[in-house]
Structures are given as structure tokens and as C-alpha cells.
Amino acid sequence: MKNSFWRTGALALVAGLALASAATAQTVSFKDPTGDDNGPGSYTYPTDAVYKRGSFDLTGFDVESKGGKVTFDVTVNSPLEDPWGMKGGFAVQMIFIFIDTGAGGFTDTVPGLNVKFDEANAWDKLVILSPQPPGRVKDEISQKAAADRAGAILVPNRTKGAGRTISGTVELEGDPSQWGYQVVVQSNEGFPADKDLLTRKVNEFEGQHRFGGGTDYDCDPHAVDILAGAGTGDAGEVQAQHDMLKYECNPDGSAKTGAVLKMVRKS
Ligand SMILES: [Ca+2]
Ligand SMILES: [Ca+2]
Numbered sequence: 001m002k003n004s005f006w007r008t009g010a011l012a013l014v015a016g017l018a019l020a021s022a023a024t025a026q027t028v029s030f031k032d033p034t035g036d037d038n039g040p041g042s043y044t045y046p047t048d049a050v051y052k053r054g055s056f057d058l059t060g061f062d063v064e065s066k067g068g069k070v071t072f073d074v075t076v077n078s079p080l081e082d083p084w085g086m087k088g089g090f091a092v093q094m095i096f097i098f099i100d101t102g103a104g105g106f107t108d109t110v111p112g113l114n115v116k117f118d119e120a121n122a123w124d125k126l127v128i129l130s131p132q133p134p135g136r137v138k139d140e141i142s143q144k145a146a147a148d149r150a151g152a153i154l155v156p157n158r159t160k161g162a163g164r165t166i167s168g169t170v171e172l173e174g175d176p177s178q179w180g181y182q183v184v185v186q187s188n189e190g191f192p193a194d195k196d197l198l199t200r201k202v203n204e205f206e207g208q209h210r211f212g213g214g215t216d217y218d219c220d221p222h223a224v225d226i227l228a229g230a231g232t233g234d235a236g237e238v239q240a241q242h243d244m245l246k247y248e249c250n251p252d253g254s255a256k257t258g259a260v261l262k263m264v265r266k267s
């Protein structure tokens with residue numbers, strides 16, 4: 001967390017941008033390579049048939065701002081389905097959108113992801129796209145996220161899936177083309193571990209409802225696909241993702257070196 005000088009300055013900046021941009025829509029788009037839905041390179045899907053190939057393979061991320069509202073569209077490489085009756089048009093995915101609006105922020109994230117950001121890429125807003133009812137997501141945030149960032153985490157009133165795209169809208173001022181982003185693809189876990197914020201675990205071996213290829217401890221990043229590099233979908237971004245998600249565990253299962261994420265930016 002940076003000091004209050006930075007936060008106060010950033011608030012003034014955001015207010016100024018909002019005045020300048022209230023009338024017209026502003027958009028920004030990123031792409032992600034296909035076939036890199038394997039975290040640091042080794043992760044495998046759970047074995048249950050609901051986890052269709054490509055379900056967690058991020059391919060596109062689009063942001064549109066209009067009239068003080070920002071809509072986030074996250075596209076994956078498989079038609080969305082709702083086998084669990086979540087009623088929003090999708091079920092198995094859960095998306096964490098970390099945003100650096102320039103207002104300083106946090107380097108650690110939320111429990112269950114096991115990822116951090118470096119100082120230069122600190123996040124100050126997190127939008128969660130979950131098929132769970134917004135009330136459930138907000139309850140989990142208030143119970144499990146650190147108290148100092150609860151106000152920075154936003155949950156759309158309605159999150160829906162259509163085709164291959166998961167969408168949600170939140171109230172947020174500013175010009176999204178100037179922000180940094182990181183999109184972490186996870187899986188909606190209705191029965192999360194005590195401290196995990198609705199996230200599905202990555203274990204050493206995949207199971208019916210567990211990703212494999214990591215460790216049974218929490219020293220591995222529980223992130224299946226993320227943005228990397230310049231977010232253009234270039235093949236080189238696969239290696240950049242694998243590098244960011246590299247981790248090493250101590251014998252007792254604590255993190256020796258954990259995954260450190262960077263933002264993707266247009267400017
Ligand atoms: Ca991908
Ligand atoms: Ca693990």
C-alpha cells in the first residue's frame with residue numbers, strides 16, 4: 001500500500017478523467033494465445049466431463065467505459081455451458097480482473113490464488129466475474145479478503161455468459177485505455193477450502209474436481225491462464241506467462257519463490 005499522498009492525488013486525477021470522458025464510450029481490447037491454459041506450463045484440467053477442453057483458455061479481454069460504467073468481456077476457447085444450474089449462462093469459470101488505474105495499490109491478492117504483483121504493477125481495483133449470486137461472492141470477500149482491500153473489490157450486479165464470453169458491468173470512473181490489467185482465469189468452486197475465495201485448488205495430480213500438475217500445498221499459483229507480454233495473443237506470450245507463474249516450494253510446502261504477475265497495458 002502506498003501512502004495517502006498518492007491515493008489523494010490519484011483520486012483527483014480519476015475525477016478529472018471522468019469529467020473529460022463522461023459522454024463517449026472508450027474501449028480497450030487484449031488478446032491471449034490459445035493452448036496456454038496450463039498455468040506455469042504443467043497444469044491439467046480436472047477429470048469431470050463438465051470441464052470441457054478450452055473452458056479455461058483465455059482468448060480475449062475487452063473493456064468498454066460509458067457514462068461512469070465499465071463493462072468487462074472475457075472470452076474463452078470453448079462454448080459456455082451451465083451444467084450446475086447457476087442460471088447465468090456459465091458455471092465452471094471464475095474470472096479475476098486486476099486493474100491498475102494509477103492509484104497505487106496492493107501487491108498481494110486474495111486467498112486461493114497464490115499470486116502476487118510486483119510493486120510497479122500494484123492493483124487498486126479487482127473485478128470478480130463469478131457465476132455465483134453476487135451476495136455469495138460479496139459474503140466471501142468480506143469473510144476472506146484482507147479488510148484493507150475489501151472496498152477495492154467490485155462484483156457486478158449481474159454476471160452472464162453467452163457464446164464464449166463472460167460479461168459484467170461495474171461503476172468505475174476513468175479512461176480504461178490508460179489502465180493496466182491482469183486477468184486470472186480460475187474455476188468456480190462452490191465448496192471452497194476454508195480460506196479460499198471460491199477458487200478451485202491445483203494439486204499434484206488432477207482429480208474429478210481438482211486441477212493437476214502443481215502441488216497439494218499452496219506454494220503453487222492457482223491460476224490456469226493469465227494475460228502476458230503486450231496482450232496481443234502473440235505466441236511469445238505463452239513463455240512470458242510460464243515465466244510469471246514460475247514457483248518453487250520449500251519442503252514444508254511454504255512458498256520459496258512464488259508467482260509474481262505484471263499488468264498488461266496499451267500505452
Ligand atoms: Ca489463452
Ligand atoms: Ca496447490
Ligand SMILES: [Ca+2]
Pocket residue numbers: 032033036058225226227228237238241
Ligand atoms: Ca495466457
